[in-house]
Amino acid sequence: RATRKKQEKAMNISIIGSGNIGGTLAGQLAARGHQVTIANSRGPASLTQLASRTGATAAETADAIARAQVLILSVPMGALPELSPIVGKHLPDDAVIVDTSNYVPGFRDERIPAIDGGLTESLWVARQLSRPLVKALNTVGAASLAVGGRPHGDPLRIAAPVSGTDAAAKEVVTGLLDELGFDGFDAGDLENSWRQEPGTPVYTTDLPLDRAREAVAAAVRSDTALWRKRMTARRP
Numbered sequence: 001r002a003t004r005k006k007q008e009k010a011m012n013i014s015i016i017g018s019g020n021i022g023g024t025l026a027g028q029l030a031a032r033g034h035q036v037t038i039a040n041s042r043g044p045a046s047l048t049q050l051a052s053r054t055g056a057t058a059a060e061t062a063d064a065i066a067r068a069q070v071l072i073l074s075v076p077m078g079a080l081p082e083l084s085p086i087v088g089k090h091l092p093d094d095a096v097i098v099d100t101s102n103y104v105p106g107f108r109d110e111r112i113p114a115i116d117g118g119l120t121e122s123l124w125v126a127r128q129l130s131r132p133l134v135k136a137l138n139t140v141g142a143a144s145l146a147v148g149g150r151p152h153g154d155p156l157r158i159a160a161p162v163s164g165t166d167a168a169a170k171e172v173v174t175g176l177l178d179e180l181g182f183d184g185f186d187a188g189d190l191e192n193s194w195r196q197e198p199g200t201p202v203y204t205t206d207l208p209l210d211r212a213r214e215a216v217a218a219a220v221r222s223d224t225a226l227w228r229k230r231m232t233a234r235r236p
Contacts, residue, residue, distance in 0.1 A: 120192075
């Protein structure tokens with residue numbers, strides 16, 4: 001109860017990445033009263049229009065990271081090693097990191113041998129940053145994030161898995177999902193976060209809570225490898 005009461009206050013939320021997911025989350029979270037800061041690799045001047053449209057504040061990456069109570073990463077996987085020293089130097093120790101990334105080799109990402117060899121995407125990210133994190137918001141597409149939020153009790157309310165080892169951090173993320181109109185649910189630790197990676201039954205299928213839980217349980221480890229193979233085959 002105390003945690004939920006605290007989260008009803010505005011939080012300082014920083015989003016690194018200004019693509020479809022990052023930009024959509026900036027607008028949705030700012031509209032709910034949070035202090036949202038957005039940054040990208042091109043600098044704040046490139047974010048003027050997005051900031052004006054969403055109500056977020058554009059900043060340099062280091063400044064955005066330094067002010068974050070919640071840090072949302074929405075960047076290509078290849079950008080994460082470059083963020084590591086900035087996170088290490090500037091991110092407050094008690095900040096919650098949310099990893100929304102999906103590994104798409106051959107399109108957006110260069111090959112990452114450790115992930116190709118079986119390491120879960122978010123464990124790889126956590127190792128790059130040397131910080132614990134929560135895997136969430138990777139299974140809901142930008143269009144659904146923008147217009148798919150629904151009130152409690154709506155049978156079409158979308159559920160989204162939340163993975164990690166820190167129960168308090170997962171509760172913060174689940175609370176933010178609830179504000180956005182989605183049912184966040186505990187999907188285990190990062191070792192098992194492959195169950196919400198691309199190609200699995202819960203990925204971008206916009207399922208309600210009971211069916212989303214079933215989809216996570218029904219995932220098999222080869223789902224994502226097959227998805228990556230199909231994506232690579234589609235490359236021009």
